[in-house]
Amino acid sequence: MSEVTTKAEAARKAAVRLAQASGTQRDAALEMMAQRLIERTPQILAANEEDMNAAREDGTAAPLLDRLMLTEERIADIAEALRTLAKQPDPLGEVVEGHRLYNGIELTRVRVPLGVVAMIYEARPNVTADCAGLCIKTGNACILRGGSMAVKSNLTISNALSDALGEVGLPSDGIQSIEDTSHDATDELMSLHGLVDVLIPRGGAGLINYCVENAKVPVIETGVGNCHVYVHEAADPDWVVPIIVNAKTQRPGVCNAIEGVLIDASVADDLLPDVLKALAAKDVRIHADEQALRLAKEAGVEAEAATEKDWGTEYLDLEISIKCVDGLDEAIEHINTYGTGHSECIISSDAQAIKRFTDEVDAAAVYSNASTRFTDGGEFGLGAEIGISTQKLHARGPMGLDALTSTKFVLAGEGQIRE
Amino acid sequence: MSEVTTKAEAARKAAVRLAQASGTQRDAALEMMAQRLIERTPQILAANEEDMNAAREDGTAAPLLDRLMLTEERIADIAEALRTLAKQPDPLGEVVEGHRLYNGIELTRVRVPLGVVAMIYEARPNVTADCAGLCIKTGNACILRGGSMAVKSNLTISNALSDALGEVGLPSDGIQSIEDTSHDATDELMSLHGLVDVLIPRGGAGLINYCVENAKVPVIETGVGNCHVYVHEAADPDWVVPIIVNAKTQRPGVCNAIEGVLIDASVADDLLPDVLKALAAKDVRIHADEQALRLAKEAGVEAEAATEKDWGTEYLDLEISIKCVDGLDEAIEHINTYGTGHSECIISSDAQAIKRFTDEVDAAAVYSNASTRFTDGGEFGLGAEIGISTQKLHARGPMGLDALTSTKFVLAGEGQIRE
Numbered sequence: 001m002s003e004v005t006t007k008a009e010a011a012r013k014a015a016v017r018l019a020q021a022s023g024t025q026r027d028a029a030l031e032m033m034a035q036r037l038i039e040r041t042p043q044i045l046a047a048n049e050e051d052m053n054a055a056r057e058d059g060t061a062a063p064l065l066d067r068l069m070l071t072e073e074r075i076a077d078i079a080e081a082l083r084t085l086a087k088q089p090d091p092l093g094e095v096v097e098g099h100r101l102y103n104g105i106e107l108t109r110v111r112v113p114l115g116v117v118a119m120i121y122e123a124r125p126n127v128t129a130d131c132a133g134l135c136i137k138t139g140n141a142c143i144l145r146g147g148s149m150a151v152k153s154n155l156t157i158s159n160a161l162s163d164a165l166g167e168v169g170l171p172s173d174g175i176q177s178i179e180d181t182s183h184d185a186t187d188e189l190m191s192l193h194g195l196v197d198v199l200i201p202r203g204g205a206g207l208i209n210y211c212v213e214n215a216k217v218p219v220i221e222t223g224v225g226n227c228h229v230y231v232h233e234a235a236d237p238d239w240v241v242p243i244i245v246n247a248k249t250q251r252p253g254v255c256n257a258i259e260g261v262l263i264d265a266s267v268a269d270d271l272l273p274d275v276l277k278a279l280a281a282k283d284v285r286i287h288a289d290e291q292a293l294r295l296a297k298e299a300g301v302e303a304e305a306a307t308e309k310d311w312g313t314e315y316l317d318l319e320i321s322i323k324c325v326d327g328l329d330e331a332i333e334h335i336n337t338y339g340t341g342h343s344e345c346i347i348s349s350d351a352q353a354i355k356r357f358t359d360e361v362d363a364a365a366v367y368s369n370a371s372t373r374f375t376d377g378g379e380f381g382l383g384a385e386i387g388i389s390t391q392k393l394h395a396r397g398p399m400g401l402d403a404l405t406s407t408k409f410v411l412a413g414e415g416q417i418r419e
Numbered sequence: 420m421s422e423v424t425t426k427a428e429a430a431r432k433a434a435v436r437l438a439q440a441s442g443t444q445r446d447a448a449l450e451m452m453a454q455r456l457i458e459r460t461p462q463i464l465a466a467n468e469e470d471m472n473a474a475r476e477d478g479t480a481a482p483l484l485d486r487l488m489l490t491e492e493r494i495a496d497i498a499e500a501l502r503t504l505a506k507q508p509d510p511l512g513e514v515v516e517g518h519r520l521y522n523g524i525e526l527t528r529v530r531v532p533l534g535v536v537a538m539i540y541e542a543r544p545n546v547t548a549d550c551a552g553l554c555i556k557t558g559n560a561c562i563l564r565g566g567s568m569a570v571k572s573n574l575t576i577s578n579a580l581s582d583a584l585g586e587v588g589l590p591s592d593g594i595q596s597i598e599d600t601s602h603d604a605t606d607e608l609m610s611l612h613g614l615v616d617v618l619i620p621r622g623g624a625g626l627i628n629y630c631v632e633n634a635k636v637p638v639i640e641t642g643v644g645n646c647h648v649y650v651h652e653a654a655d656p657d658w659v660v661p662i663i664v665n666a667k668t669q670r671p672g673v674c675n676a677i678e679g680v681l682i683d684a685s686v687a688d689d690l691l692p693d694v695l696k697a698l699a700a701k702d703v704r705i706h707a708d709e710q711a712l713r714l715a716k717e718a719g720v721e722a723e724a725a726t727e728k729d730w731g732t733e734y735l736d737l738e739i740s741i742k743c744v745d746g747l748d749e750a751i752e753h754i755n756t757y758g759t760g761h762s763e764c765i766i767s768s769d770a771q772a773i774k775r776f777t778d779e780v781d782a783a784a785v786y787s788n789a790s791t792r793f794t795d796g797g798e799f800g801l802g803a804e805i806g807i808s809t810q811k812l813h814a815r816g817p818m819g820l821d822a823l824t825s826t827k828f829v830l831a832g833e834g835q836i837r838e
Contacts, residue, residue: 101798105793109816246837247836358829362435365830370830373837374522380828392534392617393616393639393813396826408815409799409816416790417662
């Protein structure tokens with residue numbers, strides 16, 4: 001049997017036992033996982049050094065190398081995150097609803113693990129511990145398929161975690177790491193319907209789309225964000241520049257950063273010059289429509305003509321598209337056409353405009369008068385975050401631990417039969 | 420553009436307007452849909468007669484012809500079901516959670532429609548009105564792809580329903596019926612990621628598996644039920660025969676009927692002969708393991724040797740497999756291996772055995788001492804039922820109207836930016 005199927009079957013068996021483990025046991029496992037990571041820091045750093053050397057030889061770019069690199073401090077942070085997770089409330093066993101049926105059967109619906117969670121992710125080795133921790137906290141077995149560049153780091157980390165599971169009396173097979181990072185192995189993992197209950201890809205749009213196109217197991221799509229700020233004609237001018245600059249530049253590489261600004265043409269001449277100057281001051285490359293291009297020229301700000309392609313582009317960088325629109329209808333239409341359903345914002349002091357935007361924009365998080373950068377499990381008060389779902393099924397928006405659970409109907413009778 | 424894509428794009432546009440319709444409007448649409456069905460009874464019966472004639476010419480079996488056939492009374496029942504749906508509470512707009520963030524942003528999570536729901540189903544034309552009604556109640560547009568045998572009936576019904584939508588001021592494009600019942604058209608429908616938010620197949624295991632294997636849009640798997648009753652050594656003998664007979668024979672063609680009996684070998688000699696006789700009296704064909712076969716012979720009951728294939732078969736008929744097991748562990752292992760995660764029952768008076776079975780059996784509904792035939796939205800008190808999900812993502816077990824909804828985070832700020 002292939003590596004993937006062998007490990008998936010082992011994970012499936014482990015999942016049955018993990019689902020029965022008490023919250024105390026699972027939290028003890030997380031503490032032990034943290035401890036083992038700290039203890040094995042030298043081995044992890046050595047493995048990481050091998051990955052780093054190979055990546056350097058391949059001419060990998062500096063930002064990617066930085067994402068790949070582990071240090072003693074970074075490993076300590078990873079361990080600390082596991083300990084923080086251990087301190088969170090147990091999501092399992094919650095009685096979501098319950099009542100006595102007309103015939104006397106006692107019905108309860110109880111929160112249970114999903115079973116086997118597969119995660120496919122890219123270079124950062126900290127995701128290995130992060131995913132494993134979230135799964136163990138929620139009583140799930142996990143199959144981790146990290147990027148090929150980090151394969152040695154990932155394996156050393158996942159071995160430490162899996163050993164820790166065993167040491168607290170839980171099945172060490174509950175954490176599986178796939179060594180074969182070929183496309184075939186990934187395709188195989190995505191096809192294991194019946195063995196894998198859900199696949200969560202964490203990475204760029206290419207990875208997510210590949211999973212959506214090819215997976216036969218249920219997928220949760222996460223984190224593709226073509227987000228916008230729309231400046232309505234009734235916008236409070238004081239909020240326009242700060243919100244746009246924050247949403248674009250505070251951390252441009254993340255999914256809740258904006259990629260586009262829409263502004264009512266009627267107020268663009270008044271409000272846009274300051275926006276353009278503020279963005280230029282932050283070195284943001286500007287793709288502007290005709291009116292915005294003219295305003296940029298007048299303001300002495302460098303800008304280039306936006307094309308149709310810009311409206312659909314998630315730059316994930318200091319780059320933005322700007323379009324003047326003919327009011328709320330065009331703004332909503334544009335967002336629902338080009339947006340990815342992540343986070344969208346209207347700046348307006350008109351209650352009816354806010355209500356229409358909020359109701360009609362089809363996205364996981366719809367803001368009025370605040371930066372889209374708040375779309376985050378921590379900011380929303382959800383505790384640990386698994387990712388940000390941009391689909392509508394199962395979970396939408398920032399996903400807390402509950403997103404890694406399902407429910408089960410439990411029915412206790414005394415001989416009832418159906419008439 | 421193809422029929423499927425054209426209709427899907429029209430449904431997508433209609434979905435935006437349907438999502439904004441008030442509960443009063445959607446209920447008025449359901450009432451109008453019922454009225455139009457009644458008024459167009461002659462046209463619907465004429466179309467159905469054409470389908471029936473074609474099916475008869477093709478030599479279709481009598482039970483299938485009966486499922487296909489409409490009568491004045493059946494149409495009245497379909498209309499009445501729409502009126503009943505109109506009287507149920509509106510699932511939309513519910514504030515699922517809400518709180519003020521540390522920075523003053525007001526967060527609410529609100530229940531919204533999924534958007535565009537595609538349903539693929541088999542012969543029965545009543546499903547057309549049923550699916551359309553559930554979708555309109557929940558503010559979703561729908562794309563209906565019924566079986567080729569019922570194509571004329573389905574189109575006549577969906578035209579009546581779609582006209583009714585228009586008459587109450589909602590977009591008639593909100594109900595789409597696909598005329599092209601070819602495999603290619605179905606494959607196309609399943610591939611419309613971005614246009615279709617969820618696909619719900621309603622039919623046999625073949626259809627469900629085809630969708631799971633091929634869909635690129637999210638799927639909710641429904642209604643495949645290889646269910647069991649397990650008779651534990653501490654079973655109350657008075658409950659054994661009634662529960663097994665009810666769960667197998669009260670309506671053998673449905674997904675919550677059982678397909679297998681497991682019984683502790685230690686009590687099989689005492690309890691199984693009565694079970695075998697009772698099943699035989701109901702004309703149930705019995706596939707028995709060695710011990711059960713011997714007991715059947717001694718009891719003068721006809722039975723044949725079960726094969727490995729029997730354990731995995733959903734007969735959906737008066738047919739059952741019987742296996743003697745070596746206690747709870749083997750029973751749970753068998754069920755988790757061969758079951759489809761639908762409904763499973765233990766008959767026992769031992770609290771610890773019940774707890775272990777309930778905890779460890781991986782199914783949507785786990786019973787102690789009651790017939791599995793209760794797994795049903797109506798019986799569970801959920802109101803309208805869309806189907807019974809056997810997957811763990813999004814919805815599990817009988818699905819009420821909420822299963823056709825998602826949520827949206829709405830955030831109201833006053834200029835907050837992220838530090």
